[in-house]
Amino acid sequence: MSNATANNLSKSKLKLTMDGVQNLAIFAIFVVICIVGFALEPQLFPSKNNIVNILVSNSSVMIAAPTMCFVLLSGNLDMSPNGVGAMAGVLFAIFARAGMPVGVSAIASIAIGAVCGFLCGFIISKLELPSFIISLAFNYITLGVALIGAGGAIISAGLPGNIDDLSQTISGVPLPVVYAIIIVVAFLIIQSKTVFAREVTAIGANSSAAKLSGISLVKNVSAVFALNAIFASFAGVLVTSRFSVADSGMLPGFETDCIIACVLGGTDINGGRGTVFGTLIGALIVGVLTNIMNMLGLVSYTQNIVKGLVLIGAILLNDAIRTKVKV
Amino acid sequence: MKKKLNINRTTRYNIMLLVLLAVLMVFFTIQNDRFLTLLNLMGIVRQTVPQALIACGLCFVVIAGGIDLSTGSCMGLSAIIYGKLCLAGMNAWLAVVLCLVFGVILAWINTVLSENLKIPSIMGTLATQLIAGGAALTIVKAIPISDKLVKPVTVMNQLKFFDKKVPLAFFIVLAVVLVFIFLEKKTLIGKYALAIGGNANAAFFSGINVWKMRFIFFALCSVLSAFSGVWMVGRLGSADPTIGRGMHFEVLSACILGGVNIKGGEGTIIGCVLGTYILAVLTNGMQMMDISSFYQQVVIGVVMLAALLINQLTANRAAKKAAIAKAAA
Numbered sequence: 001m002s003n004a005t006a007n008n009l010s011k012s013k014l015k016l017t018m019d020g021v022q023n024l025a026i027f028a029i030f031v032v033i034c035i036v037g038f039a040l041e042p043q044l045f046p047s048k049n050n051i052v053n054i055l056v057s058n059s060s061v062m063i064a065a066p067t068m069c070f071v072l073l074s075g076n077l078d079m080s081p082n083g084v085g086a087m088a089g090v091l092f093a094i095f096a097r098a099g100m101p102v103g104v105s106a107i108a109s110i111a112i113g114a115v116c117g118f119l120c121g122f123i124i125s126k127l128e129l130p131s132f133i134i135s136l137a138f139n140y141i142t143l144g145v146a147l148i149g150a151g152g153a154i155i156s157a158g159l160p161g162n163i164d165d166l167s168q169t170i171s172g173v174p175l176p177v178v179y180a181i182i183i184v185v186a187f188l189i190i191q192s193k194t195v196f197a198r199e200v201t202a203i204g205a206n207s208s209a210a211k212l213s214g215i216s217l218v219k220n221v222s223a224v225f226a227l228n229a230i231f232a233s234f235a236g237v238l239v240t241s242r243f244s245v246a247d248s249g250m251l252p253g254f255e256t257d258c259i260i261a262c263v264l265g266g267t268d269i270n271g272g273r274g275t276v277f278g279t280l281i282g283a284l285i286v287g288v289l290t291n292i293m294n295m296l297g298l299v300s301y302t303q304n305i306v307k308g309l310v311l312i313g314a315i316l317l318n319d320a321i322r323t324k325v326k327v
Numbered sequence: 328m329k330k331k332l333n334i335n336r337t338t339r340y341n342i343m344l345l346v347l348l349a350v351l352m353v354f355f356t357i358q359n360d361r362f363l364t365l366l367n368l369m370g371i372v373r374q375t376v377p378q379a380l381i382a383c384g385l386c387f388v389v390i391a392g393g394i395d396l397s398t399g400s401c402m403g404l405s406a407i408i409y410g411k412l413c414l415a416g417m418n419a420w421l422a423v424v425l426c427l428v429f430g431v432i433l434a435w436i437n438t439v440l441s442e443n444l445k446i447p448s449i450m451g452t453l454a455t456q457l458i459a460g461g462a463a464l465t466i467v468k469a470i471p472i473s474d475k476l477v478k479p480v481t482v483m484n485q486l487k488f489f490d491k492k493v494p495l496a497f498f499i500v501l502a503v504v505l506v507f508i509f510l511e512k513k514t515l516i517g518k519y520a521l522a523i524g525g526n527a528n529a530a531f532f533s534g535i536n537v538w539k540m541r542f543i544f545f546a547l548c549s550v551l552s553a554f555s556g557v558w559m560v561g562r563l564g565s566a567d568p569t570i571g572r573g574m575h576f577e578v579l580s581a582c583i584l585g586g587v588n589i590k591g592g593e594g595t596i597i598g599c600v601l602g603t604y605i606l607a608v609l610t611n612g613m614q615m616m617d618i619s620s621f622y623q624q625v626v627i628g629v630v631m632l633a634a635l636l637i638n639q640l641t642a643n644r645a646a647k648k649a650a651i652a653k654a655a656a
Contacts, residue, residue: 134632148625
């Protein structure tokens, strides 16, 4: 673990780091999957429509996965994106229905999501409780709030007509994809340039060492969870805006999808290792795989089997790279 | 060990749970005088057979520092296997036995993933959850099997004793809980679970076969899940691939509420059973008070959070006390 951090810190441009090897391997797999898709459907797969389709349907995961990567980097797990996202989406619809401007209601609902995430991270780091179970409790609570807010049904009547402003398609480019790209680029920069990312990685690699060297666990872990909640909420708001409907079950299995994207991208679930770039490729791999399976006519529940196998394969591959490859 | 008068923290926590359960029952009885009737109480027991059985099995897995998220999918797939075998003309009770064998196979896969391939069990069982759940739905194309041939097990649900007042479910739960308490207190399984959960490496070097023990824990959990799947077929009269949806979290929260440390090394079967019934009584009582089921999720989340906070704060206090005692000595 400490080796990994040391590697990260002494990243030189000429020498390939462990993360570099991992990212290369993942990128190669991504290319292979794309080639397979191309071979199966030479006309359909590379069409502009299909590519936009993959990106749009994958935008929620691409928006929340970089912060999930940070959560995993800090050695924690967040099971609450599903609930927090649904709560934010439902609150967004309620605020908009009550006559608040769309932008303001989006910001208000995301702020409420952020408070939940902050509380979750604060409890985890302050009381040193396992993140998995605390975030699971928050998932229950937020999902329950979403259910109560929507009254167990969907909210579609009475929403203002301009609610889909946030997710329009401007000259052929859907806004959710633009947001996703901006967020991923922002987090690529944050990971390579800021002290915050280093501190989070240090906490994940060895939390007691990080603490003794003066890194605040409470501050960083709370921030990481708040960030993740912000982007999960944003994803929920975008889904609501895209379909002009709020439903408490709008993001089923969202946390699993984000975690799978991170793990596929080489993030260590024990913390201390992982890259936003790898996570992006992981998310794209899941998106392209889903797209190919859809084209082959596999139904969503059969795709779960493939997802499970991919998850196992990804973890084994990461382990193999970490133990076998000497850099 | 010499018996002391002061009771340890685990027992104190269990007593607290018992008091909480009693308070809840008194509260709901005041709200609705039909709550504390044998009919309703037995109804609660009948409705929560899967939760109670799987909580017992999951308890050992979590105490030993693992986790099993595949329980719900295991229920679904076992129900489908049972249904398909019955449709193929097999004797229903033989099919039940084969379902239990399926549970053992799933446990073997979980063990191989976590012990041989070194995948943390939270990820390994998440993968088996996705695979088993997907397989259950794929086999039947998401359509429940409600053929006449799957009906034989419905007798399990209908069988009642003592003036047709006490259902078979009560005896099954009682027997399983007693067996598990026996396993925990009187056999090495309980001791080894605590040892492995406390420090798996130390357990390994002191001669415990960690692989075998983990397999036993996963097997107990999966076999009970598989049985619960068949039980649900008996209750519903049809084999539905989605019967276990969300069960893994429900059971896990019951165990956590029951004082099992998610990091391993701490927990009791009695606590898990109490946790299960606290959640069950909460759900039932809130239904009787006409509180919309949407609020139940929030309540479950808050109760879980409160239990964790209380447990952690008392643990911190106990640790501090021990440190002071050590310093004084």
